[in-house]
């Protein structure tokens with residue numbers, strides 16, 4: 001279904017050209033910066049035989065790396081048709097096709113149709129979605145053991161960059177907007193859902209955070 005009036009058009013920004021570029025970059029250099037850090041921390045917690053849901057999986061980097069490290073199954077959900085197709089292509093090429101489901105759609109809307117998993121990841125996705133409470137709420141509900149995120153630091157300079165980016169979006173008549181969401185509230189929301197923070201790293205722009213569900 002095409003996006004309705006005023007909904008963000010993920011296909012316009014995350015298009016085939018961008019997907020091709022990111023896939024080539026990943027094949028050349030592997031996972032970059034914060035993504036690599038998140039993958040390494042998840043692997044340290046143990047991934048053998050686990051199920052993974054990667055929300056906004058882009059070209060499939062986290063999925064491919066965790067399956068390569070021993071995860072058993074992956075569901076990759078992406079709101080961009082081109083990115084979902086690129087992820088599918090990459091995961092097939094790596095020989096993971098029979099352990100993977102790639103779904104196109106807004107995770108918040110289709111979360112009920114996505115089976116819960118041991119590990120749920122959101123790598124640079126929270127900054128692409130307006131309703132952080134719904135996104136974080138539905139993601140944490142679906143995570144049995146680990147919830148990993150990469151999202152922007154809530155600082156004046158990141159807000160400045162995002163505001164500038166959104167002016168550019170408006171000038172080019174794009175409906176898509178970037179967001180800096182309140183990190184204290186995000187952290188509190190995840191803890192209230194039953195998680196403890198296991199790892200936290202900040203670079204200038206991004207924070208990498210891994211939460212583990214506290215056993216009952």
Ligand SMILES: C[S@@+](CC[C@H](N)C(=O)[O-])C[C@H]1O[C@@H](n2cnc3c(N)ncnc32)[C@H](O)[C@@H]1O
Pocket residue numbers: 010014035055056057058059061077078079080083105106107108122123124125128129135
């Ligand atoms: C900046 S890209 C990051 C891609 C990948 N995770 C990475 O770090 O390379 C953001 C991705 O999240 C997707 N996305 C944003 N909101 C989403 C949602 N609610 N449900 C599913 N995908 C979403 C976009 O379509 C896009 O592919």
